[in-house]
Amino acid sequence: MTLEIKTATLDSVRNTFAHIERRFGDKPATRYQEATYDVQSENYFHYRPLWQPEKELNDPSRTAIKMEDWYAFRDPRQMYYGTYVQQRAKMQEVAENNYSFFEKRSLINHLSDEVKAKLIRYLVPLRHMEQAANLNNMYASSYGYGTAITQACLFNGMDRLGVAQYLSRIGLILDGNSGDALTEAKLFWMKDELWQGLRACAEEMTVTEDWFEVLIAQDVVADSLIYDLYYHQFDAWLQDNQAQDVGMLTEFMQVWSKESNRWVDAVLKTAAAESDENKALLEQWIMKWKTKLMQSLEAISAEMLGGDALRAAEAVLNKRLAKAGLFK
Amino acid sequence: MSKVYIALQDNDESRYIVAAIEDDNPDATVIYMPAMIRIENEGSLTIKRESVEEQMGRDWDVQELHINLITLGGNVDEDDDALSLHWNE
Numbered sequence: 001m002t003l004e005i006k007t008a009t010l011d012s013v014r015n016t017f018a019h020i021e022r023r024f025g026d027k028p029a030t031r032y033q034e035a036t037y038d039v040q041s042e043n044y045f046h047y048r049p050l051w052q053p054e055k056e057l058n059d060p061s062r063t064a065i066k067m068e069d070w071y072a073f074r075d076p077r078q079m080y081y082g083t084y085v086q087q088r089a090k091m092q093e094v095a096e097n098n099y100s101f102f103e104k105r106s107l108i109n110h111l112s113d114e115v116k117a118k119l120i121r122y123l124v125p126l127r128h129m130e131q132a133a134n135l136n137n138m139y140a141s142s143y144g145y146g147t148a149i150t151q152a153c154l155f156n157g158m159d160r161l162g163v164a165q166y167l168s169r170i171g172l173i174l175d176g177n178s179g180d181a182l183t184e185a186k187l188f189w190m191k192d193e194l195w196q197g198l199r200a201c202a203e204e205m206t207v208t209e210d211w212f213e214v215l216i217a218q219d220v221v222a223d224s225l226i227y228d229l230y231y232h233q234f235d236a237w238l239q240d241n242q243a244q245d246v247g248m249l250t251e252f253m254q255v256w257s258k259e260s261n262r263w264v265d266a267v268l269k270t271a272a273a274e275s276d277e278n279k280a281l282l283e284q285w286i287m288k289w290k291t292k293l294m295q296s297l298e299a300i301s302a303e304m305l306g307g308d309a310l311r312a313a314e315a316v317l318n319k320r321l322a323k324a325g326l327f328k
Numbered sequence: 329m330s331k332v333y334i335a336l337q338d339n340d341e342s343r344y345i346v347a348a349i350e351d352d353n354p355d356a357t358v359i360y361m362p363a364m365i366r367i368e369n370e371g372s373l374t375i376k377r378e379s380v381e382e383q384m385g386r387d388w389d390v391q392e393l394h395i396n397l398i399t400l401g402g403n404v405d406e407d408d409d410a411l412s413l414h415w416n417e
Contacts, residue, residue, distance in 0.1 A: 087386075
């Protein structure tokens with residue numbers, strides 16, 4: 001008996017969903033495209049929201065920014081739920097290893113009292129700022145328009161909770177899990193004159209209505225200045241003062257901000273390139289928040305790092321803005 | 329001259345690599361086979377790290393290519409920035 005083996009090729013009936021096909025053509029689509037584009041409902045809502053009856057549930061007019069297509073905000077990292085979770089799980093594993101190594105080897109004993117006091121006064125209170133950043137990004141996520149940008153805001157919001165938790169853990173390492181450092185840092189945040197400017201900014205952001213303005217204030221202006229001050233300049237200061245081990249604890253923030261900035265830069269660039277009106281609006285918001293945040297960070301940065309630190313951070317911000325095509 | 333070729337598993341990751349190869353090698357032929365994508369070109373074929381990173385939106389090591397690689401034909405020239413195939417005459 002002879003056996004004849006044949007192979008049959010089965011072609012899939014269609015490559016992707018019809019709405020993805022309309023955007024990208026009839027070819028296999030990426031998971032990011034399928035999980036992102038045109039996912040949010042745009043019409044056929046049953047009711048208008050009781051809390052804002054003049055608008056639809058998802059309404060592009062909740063910001064003054066106007067976009068022909070809200071899905072132009074493509075995330076260069078192409079993160080959808082699956083890739084986001086995988087990516088962060090990886091980062092968290094590394095961070096957890098760093099923290100447990102730091103604790104196991106009691107690296108805290110190498111830090112001088114001066115460094116410890118500095119960390120409690122300047123770094124640990126920042127967890128309250130991260131909490132505000134969480135609220136701000138969540139706000140943009142819930143009132144924003146188009147899954148492309150709202151999902152990325154949600155991811156950013158969750159990341160900020162993670163950062164806040166890591167900052168809290170730094171506090172707990174410093175005080176031997178008693179919580180004293182966290183109480184002390186909160187007192188700085190609530191009462192110390194040094195922090196009141198930044199606290200006022202954080203509070204003002206959380207009551208700003210235009211979600212895109214909140215996004216610009218928080219993710220572009222505040223983060224650019226704060227992350228450069230803390231995770232580059234303060235990081236360098238720690239290295240110069242025999243406290244480079246702290247870098248193990250802030251590595252997550254450094255890596256995360258580098259990654260997240262790619263998305264923020266893309267958002268800025270896309271919104272600015274859309275129209276001159278958008279560009280003017282973005283520039284106006286950036287000027288407003290830059291002035292406020294520079295003022296509020298002036299004293300903190302001068303005390304923490306010295307006179308020129310804030311100028312250096314501003315230069316980094318200006319470079320990013322120029323790259324996005326703003327203020328030209 | 330004979331063709332150089334590379335075959336990758338047809339999955340979500342390879343799609344970005346294929347897109348990058350198509351951009352960098354406009355003359356290459358892409359053949360979709362069951363569970364496999366075969367790319368052929370007359371002369372040479374180059375996979376650049378930079379282009380793949382742009383498509384994927386993350387850092388990519390050229391060595392990661394091997395995760396999805398089924399086979400290739402040609403003399404390999406590989407460094408940190410690119411992997412290229414050609415036939416030594």
